[in-house]
Structures are given as structure tokens and as C-alpha cells.
Amino acid sequence: MNPQVTIGKTTFANPVLAASGTFEFGLKFKSVANRLGGVVTKAITLQPRVGNPPPRIYEFPGGMLNSVGLENPGFEVFCREVVPHTRKLKCRVVVNIAGATVDEYGELAARLDSEPVDALEVNVSCPNVKEGGALFGQQPSVVEAITTLARRRTTKTVIVKLTANFVDPVETAKAAEAAGADAVTTINTLFGLALDGNGRPFLGGRNGGVSGPALKPFALFCVDRVAAAVKIPVIGCGGIMSTADAVDFLSAGARMVQVGTANLVNPEAALDVWNGLKAHAEQNDLGNWDAVVGRTRRRS
Numbered sequence: 001m002n003p004q005v006t007i008g009k010t011t012f013a014n015p016v017l018a019a020s021g022t023f024e025f026g027l028k029f030k031s032v033a034n035r036l037g038g039v040v041t042k043a044i045t046l047q048p049r050v051g052n053p054p055p056r057i058y059e060f061p062g063g064m065l066n067s068v069g070l071e072n073p074g075f076e077v078f079c080r081e082v083v084p085h086t087r088k089l090k091c092r093v094v095v096n097i098a099g100a101t102v103d104e105y106g107e108l109a110a111r112l113d114s115e116p117v118d119a120l121e122v123n124v125s126c127p128n129v130k131e132g133g134a135l136f137g138q139q140p141s142v143v144e145a146i147t148t149l150a151r152r153r154t155t156k157t158v159i160v161k162l163t164a165n166f167v168d169p170v171e172t173a174k175a176a177e178a179a180g181a182d183a184v185t186t187i188n189t190l191f192g193l194a195l196d197g198n199g200r201p202f203l204g205g206r207n208g209g210v211s212g213p214a215l216k217p218f219a220l221f222c223v224d225r226v227a228a229a230v231k232i233p234v235i236g237c238g239g240i241m242s243t244a245d246a247v248d249f250l251s252a253g254a255r256m257v258q259v260g261t262a263n264l265v266n267p268e269a270a271l272d273v274w275n276g277l278k279a280h281a282e283q284n285d286l287g288n289w290d291a292v293v294g295r296t297r298r299r300s
């Protein structure tokens with residue numbers, strides 16, 4: 001079995017990634033990170049961000065809402081203090097980037113080009129910031145403009161992380177593909193609102209992003225549609241808690257999967273998903289993932 005997956009210039013040892021924002025920079029659980037295909041970092045912005053006021057997490061049966069608001073140390077501190085450590089990881093390191101303006105994406109892509117990281121995940125889908133974020137990702141023309149800029153200014157693999165908030169991700173996936181993206185991640189969290197029982201918003205940032213098992217059926221629906229509409233690989237994300245979930249996403253057409261909220265429950269969750277996938281491949285005598293990827297469309 002050859003478990004590797006190649007996206008753009010980057011070959012991942014296996015198809016399982018830790019999703020952005022749920023595994024920090026992969027440094028707290030290195031023994032887990034080292035055995036994954038890769039780690040997607042928390043979003044990095046040009047300037048440091050303090051993020052949204054607390055509370056930032058709201059749990060409900062079936063999932064959670066988060067309103068972290070892209071808290072991060074900023075590009076310079078990331079490169080100076082984090083990258084020297086992430087470069088020693090044995091897995092691929094994908095840097096999730098978020099711009100407050102369209103131009104900032106180009107700037108981040110250009111500056112990261114000379115850093116020892118493997119790929120960029122262009123985040124046009126954060127639901128809990130006032131400027132940019134999902135507002136960018138809702139407009140195919142803006143997705144195209146941002147992807148074009150990133151593509152022009154980096155030689156690294158470019159992955160665009162899509163939103164499905166009030167937009168058909170097929171349209172934005174096509175825009176990203178036309179602008180030269182190597183892959184799309186489908187999907188980021190969905191908008192959500194939690195109240196405190198007295199009619200006031202529970203989260204300090206007011207609105208949040210829904211993640212976890214509740215997201216899975218819709219995320220799977222999006223992957224199925226997007227994978228049928230574009231030629232570039234789709235990375236499935238949304239509610240993957242188990243190997244069975246990951247197999248579903250591959251079946252729906254994803255070439256790779258990202259495990260997010262599950263990491264917050266169990267820091268070994270992504271590794272468990274990978275070990276289960278490996279066992280699945282052995283049991284079914286798979287030479288690679290081709291027989292599984294996209295089989296839903298071949299069977300329906």
C-alpha cells in the first residue's frame with residue numbers, strides 16, 4: 001500500500017491532516033503530528049491579533065461553536081519563534097493564512113515563500129471576524145482575486161479553504177481552480193449563534209462557527225458536489241471524528257481529510273483516524289486510495 005497523497009508540489013505521507021486552529025502548531029503533541037500527513041497551523045495574520053473576548057467556546061449536543069477570532073502572534077513572531085520548531089516535525093506543515101485585505105494575502109504568501117514550510121492554506125472562510133474572513137469567501141470574484149495573488153507570489157503549494165456560508169462552494173471552488181489553486185479544503189465552520197438563556201449572545205464575539213459531528217452531513221454534501229465540479233483535489237473537512245467518517249469523505253471525493261474538533265476531545269484523534277484508515281486499506285487490499293476516492297458517484 002502506498003498511502004501517500006501529492007497535492008501541488010507537496011507529497012504527504014498519508015491523507016490525514018490536523019485542521020487549522022485545533023492543533024495549534026503541532027508542537028504540543030509532536031509524536032502525534034509526526035505520524036500524520038501534516039498539520040495545518042492556526043491562522044497567521046500579518047499583524048498579531050488578540051482575538052475575540054471570552055467566552056470563545058459554546059458546546060451543544062452534536063458539536064460546538066467557536067469564536068476565537070483569529071488570535072495569533074502575527075507573521076513575524078510566527079517565523080522567528082514557531083517555524084524553527086515546526087521545521088523539525090516529520091510531517092508536512094501547512095500554514096493557514098488570513099488577510100484583513102485582499103492584498104495582505106499576497107503579502108503573506110510572498111513572505112512565507114522563503115520559509116521552511118510546505119504549503120499555504122488560504123483561509124477565506126473564517127466566520128468570526130469583522131473584516132475579511134467568510135465575507136471574502138462568499139464572493140467567487142474575491143476568491144479568484146485572492147488566489148491569483150497568492151499563486152503569483154509563492155512557489156509553494158496553494159490550498160484554498162472554502163466557506164459554505166450563504167454561498168455555493170462549487171462556485172468558489174471553480175474560482176479558486178481558475179486562479180491556480182492546487183486544492184480546495186471543503187469546508188470551514190458554518191455561522192452560528194448561541195444565546196445565554198436570557199436572550200443575550202453567549203459568545204464574547206457574538207457569532208461563532210459551528211464545528212463537530214453536526215457539520216458532517218452538510219460538509220459531506222459539499223465535498224460530493226465540489227469534487228464533481230473541479231479537477232483539483234478536494235480536502236474534506238467538517239465533523240470527522242472517526243475512521244468511518246474519513247472513509248465517507250474519501251468516498252464522497254476527497255483526496256485528503258482534516259480532523260478538527262475531534263482533536264479538542266482527544267489529542268490523538270487524528271492519529272486514530274489515520275491508524276484506522278491504514279487498517280481499512282490493509283483489510284481491503286488497497287494499493288492506493290483510488291478505489292475509495294469518489295466511489296460514491298461511481299455507485300449512485
Ligand SMILES: Cc1cc2nc3c(=O)[nH]c(=O)nc-3n(C[C@H](O)[C@H](O)[C@H](O)COP(=O)(O)O)c2cc1C
Pocket residue numbers: 019020021022041042043066068070096123126161187188189210211212213215237238239240258259260261262
Ligand atoms: C477552536 C477552533 C479554531 C479554529 N481556527 C481556525 C483557523 O484559525 N483557521 C481556519 O481556517 N479554520 C479554523 N477552524 C476551523 C477548522 O479548521 C475546521 O475547518 C472546522 O472546525 C470544521 O472541522 P471539524 O468539524 O472537524 O472541527 C477552527 C475550528 C475550531 C473548532
